[in-house]
Amino acid sequence: MTRWKLILEWDGEPFMGWQRQDHGPSVQGAIERAARQMTGEDVTAHASGRTDAGVHALAMPVHIDLEKTLDAHRLQEGLNALLRPDPVAVLSAEEVAPDWHARFSCLGRRYLYRISNRRAPLALDRGRAWRIAKPLDLAAMQEAAAHLVGHHDFTTFRSVNCQSDSPLKTLDRLEVEQVGDEIHVHAAARSFLHHQVRSMVGCLGLVGMGQWSPDSMRAALEARDRAALGLNAPAEGLYFAGALYEGPDA
Amino acid sequence: MTRWKLILEWDGEPFMGWQRQDHGPSVQGAIERAARQMTGEDVTAHASGRTDAGVHALAMPVHIDLEKTLDAHRLQEGLNALLRPDPVAVLSAEEVAPDWHARFSCLGRRYLYRISNRRAPLALDRGRAWRIAKPLDLAAMQEAAAHLVGHHDFTTFRSVNCQSDSPLKTLDRLEVEQVGDEIHVHAAARSFLHHQVRSMVGCLGLVGMGQWSPDSMRAALEARDRAALGLNAPAEGLYFAGALYEGPDA
Numbered sequence: 001m002t003r004w005k006l007i008l009e010w011d012g013e014p015f016m017g018w019q020r021q022d023h024g025p026s027v028q029g030a031i032e033r034a035a036r037q038m039t040g041e042d043v044t045a046h047a048s049g050r051t052d053a054g055v056h057a058l059a060m061p062v063h064i065d066l067e068k069t070l071d072a073h074r075l076q077e078g079l080n081a082l083l084r085p086d087p088v089a090v091l092s093a094e095e096v097a098p099d100w101h102a103r104f105s106c107l108g109r110r111y112l113y114r115i116s117n118r119r120a121p122l123a124l125d126r127g128r129a130w131r132i133a134k135p136l137d138l139a140a141m142q143e144a145a146a147h148l149v150g151h152h153d154f155t156t157f158r159s160v161n162c163q164s165d166s167p168l169k170t171l172d173r174l175e176v177e178q179v180g181d182e183i184h185v186h187a188a189a190r191s192f193l194h195h196q197v198r199s200m201v202g203c204l205g206l207v208g209m210g211q212w213s214p215d216s217m218r219a220a221l222e223a224r225d226r227a228a229l230g231l232n233a234p235a236e237g238l239y240f241a242g243a244l245y246e247g248p249d250a
Numbered sequence: 251m252t253r254w255k256l257i258l259e260w261d262g263e264p265f266m267g268w269q270r271q272d273h274g275p276s277v278q279g280a281i282e283r284a285a286r287q288m289t290g291e292d293v294t295a296h297a298s299g300r301t302d303a304g305v306h307a308l309a310m311p312v313h314i315d316l317e318k319t320l321d322a323h324r325l326q327e328g329l330n331a332l333l334r335p336d337p338v339a340v341l342s343a344e345e346v347a348p349d350w351h352a353r354f355s356c357l358g359r360r361y362l363y364r365i366s367n368r369r370a371p372l373a374l375d376r377g378r379a380w381r382i383a384k385p386l387d388l389a390a391m392q393e394a395a396a397h398l399v400g401h402h403d404f405t406t407f408r409s410v411n412c413q414s415d416s417p418l419k420t421l422d423r424l425e426v427e428q429v430g431d432e433i434h435v436h437a438a439a440r441s442f443l444h445h446q447v448r449s450m451v452g453c454l455g456l457v458g459m460g461q462w463s464p465d466s467m468r469a470a471l472e473a474r475d476r477a478a479l480g481l482n483a484p485a486e487g488l489y490f491a492g493a494l495y496e497g498p499d500a
Contacts, residue, residue, distance in 0.1 A: 009373045009374060056374060120341045
């Protein structure tokens with residue numbers, strides 16, 4: 001048996017999310033089906049993070065176990081051929097130790113959230129960013145974001161369906177930068193609560209539009225109450241950007 | 251009668267190109283239909299450049315004449331609402347002089363061509379770039395591009411369907427730059443022959459892959475013969491990037 005680490009890119013638009021579903025297409029289902037077609041084996045794929053419907057991935061680490069002996073290049077090319085026409089691509093494939101786990105060995109996750117700040121609808125970036133027509137106040141968003149960095153109880157920014165044991169998380173990075181007519185939010189932590197990034201970005205959007213002051217963000221955090229959440233940003237602007245592991249991969 | 255200058259963005263994937271067609275969707279047809287729905291008038295739209303099927307636009311100037319009196323904001327918002335779900339967006343609308351013409355007043359056109367230089371298929375950028383798996387030699391491409399800049403007979407780089415009176419054109423700019431794992435080609439000229447940018451980029455691709463030397467590009471140009479063309483790059487990597495006019499718009 002060989003354990004393989006795959007890095008996947010996908011367009012979240014047609015999928016119900018990462019996790020295999022009976023009632024619709026999933027990225028997990030797509031990669032497992034391709035691996036089964038290639039090897040004849042029943043394969044279970046594990047991802048660093050489970051993403052919701054519509055959420056994209058720039059570089060999602062996933063592992064699968066295969067009995068069949070393959071070289072990395074052939075595995076990558078074969079999976080990519082079999083994944084068509086699903087918008088999922090295997091960016092790389094490498095052998096890892098049998099105890100390496102895409103989810104449990106992961107030491108850090110990074111997300112990118114794209115806000116397109118313009119009046120016109122998105123033609124080229126439809127389904128790829130959250131469009132906010134009202135001009136956003138970048139400095140206010142940056143000030144608000146700073147309140148969330150650190151070790152906090154993130155109950156306010158947590159989905160009611162969140163399965164995490166604790167609402168306590170350490171947010172290592174929450175940066176807001178202007179990139180042309182877009183605003184990018186970069187978030188990094190060892191792990192996130194369900195909907196945490198979208199919830200934080202939704203409130204940053206309210207701050208940017210002037211509906212919330214930067215201090216309202218601190219008040220929302222301190223409320224430790226989902227009812228204090230201002231807005232959950234849409235899934236389509238969210239990208240799983242990368243993950244960190246120990247050793248030479250890190 | 252008011253003449254309106256519209257700047258359009260579109261995703262070329264679902265369209266047969268700019269020009270109205272009996273047998274399939276076109277950007278011209280989409281914008282004319284939206285304007286007719288809004289005003290009840292028969293509208294003809296004129297674009298700075300006519301693009302082929304699959305070619306995108308980041309900022310295409312277009313003009314239409316309307317009898318109905320409208321303000322610019324209402325026109326933009328109304329057209330955008332009526333264009334849905336077509337992936338066409340009106341980025342701006344402004345009144346111009348009645349003799350201003352999107353095509354005939356245009357003093358310069360710019361194109362961007364995106365090459366994605368990676369082994370894996372494109373999941374997020376499918377239909378948005380030309381993927382070349384083999385690592386490209388950027389310096390060789392830059393050297394080859396320099397041979398094409400200036401006033402030349404571009405017969406080699408001209409479609410057999412080109413309707414231009416003359417194959418003589420002045421290419422003001424042809425720059426090749428690395429952007430992450432992409433190579434961007436920037437082309438600018440007063441006007442281009444049909445398929446000129448795609449033909450030049452196709453040959454640049456051959457140079458980058460080592461199938462042509464940079465000097466082969468000069469030989470191809472000097473052949474003044476379509477048979478000397480190495481490769482026509484696919485439409486999906488091409489973006490009409492902008493146009494130049496006299497006056498304060500320039």
